[in-house]
Amino acid sequence: MIQKKICMVGMFGTGKTSLIRQFVYSKFSDKYHSSVGVKIDRKQVHLGDATVNLLLWDLAGKDDFEDLQTSYLRGSAGLFFVADGTRRNSYDQLFELRRLAFETIGDVPYVVALNKADLTDLWALQQQDYDALTKAHWHVLRTSAKTGNGVNEAFYWLAAEMIKNKAT
Amino acid sequence: MTRGQGFEDPEQDVQDAIENSDRTGRDFSALRELLIGDEKRVLQELQQRVTALETPEELANILPDAIALRTAQDKKLARALSPTIEEAISESVKRSPQQIALAIFPILGPAIRKAIAETMAGFVNTLNRAIEHSLSLRGLQWRIEAWRSGVPYAQVVIKHALVYRVEQVFLIHRETGLPLAHVAQGDRDTQDADVISGMLTAIRDFVTDSFDAGSEAGLRTFVVGDVTVLVEAGPKALLAAVVRGQHPTEFLERLQGTLETIHLQFATSLSRFDGDPGPFEATKPLLEACLDTLLTTDRPGTRRATLRIAWGIGLGIVLLLVMLAFRSSRRWNRAIATIEREPGIILVDTDRGFRRSSLRGMRDPLAANPMMLLTQMGVDSSRVEALWEPYLSFDSAIVVARARAVLDPPPSLEIQLRGEILLASGTAPADWLSGAARLAPQMPGVARVDFSNVDITVPRELRTLASHIEQSRILFDVGSAALTAIARETVAEVADSLQHLQSISRDERYRTTLDIIGRTDTTGSNETNQVLSQQRAVSVLGLLAELGVSEDAMNGVGIGTSDPITTDDPISMARINRSVAFVVRLEPDTGSIWRLR
Numbered sequence: 001m002i003q004k005k006i007c008m009v010g011m012f013g014t015g016k017t018s019l020i021r022q023f024v025y026s027k028f029s030d031k032y033h034s035s036v037g038v039k040i041d042r043k044q045v046h047l048g049d050a051t052v053n054l055l056l057w058d059l060a061g062k063d064d065f066e067d068l069q070t071s072y073l074r075g076s077a078g079l080f081f082v083a084d085g086t087r088r089n090s091y092d093q094l095f096e097l098r099r100l101a102f103e104t105i106g107d108v109p110y111v112v113a114l115n116k117a118d119l120t121d122l123w124a125l126q127q128q129d130y131d132a133l134t135k136a137h138w139h140v141l142r143t144s145a146k147t148g149n150g151v152n153e154a155f156y157w158l159a160a161e162m163i164k165n166k167a168t
Numbered sequence: 169m170t171r172g173q174g175f176e177d178p179e180q181d182v183q184d185a186i187e188n189s190d191r192t193g194r195d196f197s198a199l200r201e202l203l204i205g206d207e208k209r210v211l212q213e214l215q216q217r218v219t220a221l222e223t224p225e226e227l228a229n230i231l232p233d234a235i236a237l238r239t240a241q242d243k244k245l246a247r248a249l250s251p252t253i254e255e256a257i258s259e260s261v262k263r264s265p266q267q268i269a270l271a272i273f274p275i276l277g278p279a280i281r282k283a284i285a286e287t288m289a290g291f292v293n294t295l296n297r298a299i300e301h302s303l304s305l306r307g308l309q310w311r312i313e314a315w316r317s318g319v320p321y322a323q324v325v326i327k328h329a330l331v332y333r334v335e336q337v338f339l340i341h342r343e344t345g346l347p348l349a350h351v352a353q354g355d356r357d358t359q360d361a362d363v364i365s366g367m368l369t370a371i372r373d374f375v376t377d378s379f380d381a382g383s384e385a386g387l388r389t390f391v392v393g394d395v396t397v398l399v400e401a402g403p404k405a406l407l408a409a410v411v412r413g414q415h416p417t418e419f420l421e422r423l424q425g426t427l428e429t430i431h432l433q434f435a436t437s438l439s440r441f442d443g444d445p446g447p448f449e450a451t452k453p454l455l456e457a458c459l460d461t462l463l464t465t466d467r468p469g470t471r472r473a474t475l476r477i478a479w480g481i482g483l484g485i486v487l488l489l490v491m492l493a494f495r496s497s498r499r500w501n502r503a504i505a506t507i508e509r510e511p512g513i514i515l516v517d518t519d520r521g522f523r524r525s526s527l528r529g530m531r532d533p534l535a536a537n538p539m540m541l542l543t544q545m546g547v548d549s550s551r552v553e554a555l556w557e558p559y560l561s562f563d564s565a566i567v568v569a570r571a572r573a574v575l576d577p578p579p580s581l582e583i584q585l586r587g588e589i590l591l592a593s594g595t596a597p598a599d600w601l602s603g604a605a606r607l608a609p610q611m612p613g614v615a616r617v618d619f620s621n622v623d624i625t626v627p628r629e630l631r632t633l634a635s636h637i638e639q640s641r642i643l644f645d646v647g648s649a650a651l652t653a654i655a656r657e658t659v660a661e662v663a664d665s666l667q668h669l670q671s672i673s674r675d676e677r678y679r680t681t682l683d684i685i686g687r688t689d690t691t692g693s694n695e696t697n698q699v700l701s702q703q704r705a706v707s708v709l710g711l712l713a714e715l716g717v718s719e720d721a722m723n724g725v726g727i728g729t730s731d732p733i734t735t736d737d738p739i740s741m742a743r744i745n746r747s748v749a750f751v752v753r754l755e756p757d758t759g760s761i762w763r764l765r
Contacts, residue, residue, distance in 0.1 A: 002443040040363050040367050041363065053362060056343075074344075148717045
């Protein structure tokens with residue numbers, strides 16, 4: 001069975017932990033965030049005839065991306081970026097976060113979840129924003145940790161990318 | 169390259185030359201071929217080999233042999249190469265230190281361990297000496313065991329002191345934090361090995377980042393209660409052991425050794441790891457060798473026993489202190505009660521302190537010494553301060569004591585107080601009595617003295633003289649009251665003695681009275697005998713008066729047979745009762761009537 005490390009990257013309050021909680025049953029309490037700055041969960045996914053054990057490193061979100069604890073990123077086979085669709089600056093910082101992450105660990109498969117899609121009234125992103133992301137090679141999914149919409153798709157897509165990456 | 173091919177080119181050249189020249193030229197060439205053809209071919213072959221030597225392929229073929237040959241000859245080659253090699257290594261370290269570290273890790277590890285082991289050996293010796301000074305009961309037992317088994321004492325201590333169990337061992341990929349292999353004791357749940365591996369790596373990273381410890385240092389040990397997590401880090405992998413209890417230093421070395429072996433044996437798999445832990449299944453026997461349990465059944469028990477002994481001793485000390493305090497307090501209270509009961513002492517205030525105590529009160533000068541009483545009751549009187557105001561006690565014991573002090577009675581006299589009357593009983597000289605009768609009423613607490621139970625002691629000289637007189641007996645003939653010649657002589661002696669006694673007793677302030685008692689034998693009637701005895705007494709009295717004894721000091725009395733002098737022989741009994749006997753009474757000349765003895 002293949003094991004892969006995925007880091008969840010995103011600003012404070014974008015819903016990384018909620019996404020993981022939607023995706024897996026958490027063993028560790030969330031207090032690890034405040035103490036160690038990271039919480040790790042596991043999820044097994046089946047992709048065709050391959051089973052992949054995903055280890056999800058949920059990094060504590062920071063208000064300022066420069067505080068990103070890059071040492072936790074080391075060894076990641078994939079990155080799961082999260083932005084809050086109702087907060088524009090969390091979207092704006094995605095590019096800088098990606099640059100920083102790649103600077104540390106090199107080019108790995110990644111995905112971006114525009115979270116809180118259930119809050120349509122407060123949604124702050126427009127079509128041109130999606131286009132900008134796509135143009136910059138982001139794979140974009142709209143997710144809602146509350147309803148579960150798009151969550152599985154995002155994780156499975158990333159897992160598949162990582163496996164594919166290995167094959168090539 | 170085959171030999172045929174080697175000939176092809178020169179032959180071609182020759183033919184070209186032939187075709188380009190005329191016929192004559194061709195003949196000439198043929199001639200030349202005939203003459204020097206062989207030499208030319210050898211020359212061409214040589215030329216070819218020289219050219220070939222300049223290609224890397226040929227050099228590669230001969231270089232190892234050449235180096236080996238030259239190295240065997242002298243050290244010139246090594247000297248020539250060393251600056252280049254040094255430069256190359258330094259460059260390599262600069263460019264990719266991880267590579268060099270990975271390469272020399274298996275060599276460096278044991279070397280460092282050996283150096284550390286030597287240092288540790290010295291340390292253990294020091295420890296040995298230190299332990300040798302600890303003289304606990306347990307230490308003594310261990311010492312005996314060491315002596316019996318011939319094993320160094322420190323080893324025995326370690327054997328007893330170290331108990332540990334390695335419960336889980338994780339082999340973790342250093343970069344990703346993914347588990348490569350995991351083994352655990354017994355049926356422990358191993359499901360979360362991946363998450364735990366991740367967290368261990370994260371925590372290590374966290375500590376390294378937080379405290380700026382440098383990338384190669386990292387967290388090596390963390391302790392949670394009884395559980396210690398030991399983390400050994402290699403260039404590619406971490407080895408983490410979860411240990412319950414106290415692990416020995418050797419265990420750390422074992423972990424290091426295991427990690428080095430894994431780095432050596434699985435170097436390729438470690439470098440190429442991409443999430444598939446399959447190749448590391450083979451490390452499990454190595455990891456399982458680290459799952460160590462050292463059980464000494466006596467240690468927890470010893471701990472409990474030691475604890476029990478410690479508690480016991482503590483409790484014993486507390487009990488002893490309580491008992492001592494209780495005893496001391498009881499002793500003090502009893503001493504105070506004794507002092508309070510003591511006549512002539514009134515306690516006003518007592519204060520018992522831890523170090524010093526104090527007493528305050530009033531004391532008759534004749535009362536017992538309270539400090540002596542305290543000492544007698546077992547209280548350390550040197551720690552007691554006492555302040556006594558003098559006073560006069562009317563307690564009967566003190567009044568009696570005072571009477572003794574003032575009157576100084578002879579030892580034969582008992583004095584006691586009843587109410588305010590001083591009662592004396594026993595014997596005392598007459599002159600003491602007269603003095604005491606005068607002094608006693610002046611004493612505080614005494615209204616008067618009662619001497620009615622006191623017998624007067626008579627001076628020895630008077631007593632002797634009196635008994636001499638009383639031993640004299642005047643014998644009469646049957647039925648007669650007439651004094652015989654012998655009787656007259658005896659009476660004269662009595663008269664002398666009596667006059668002598670009287671003269672002395674006057675000086676001693678005693679008055680002497682002589683009772684003259686007449687008796688008869690039992691023959692005859694009582695009336696006759698009464699009269700006869702009376703006559704016998706009168707006869708003696710008359711003669712004594714004639715001889716100068718004052719009649720005032722004499723009483724004559726006839727008692728007949730009423731109070732006979734008895735003896736076993738009836739004849740002599742009759743004889744001695746036909747007589748007159750004397751009783752001398754000595755009375756103090758005080759006017760009172762004293763009984764004499």
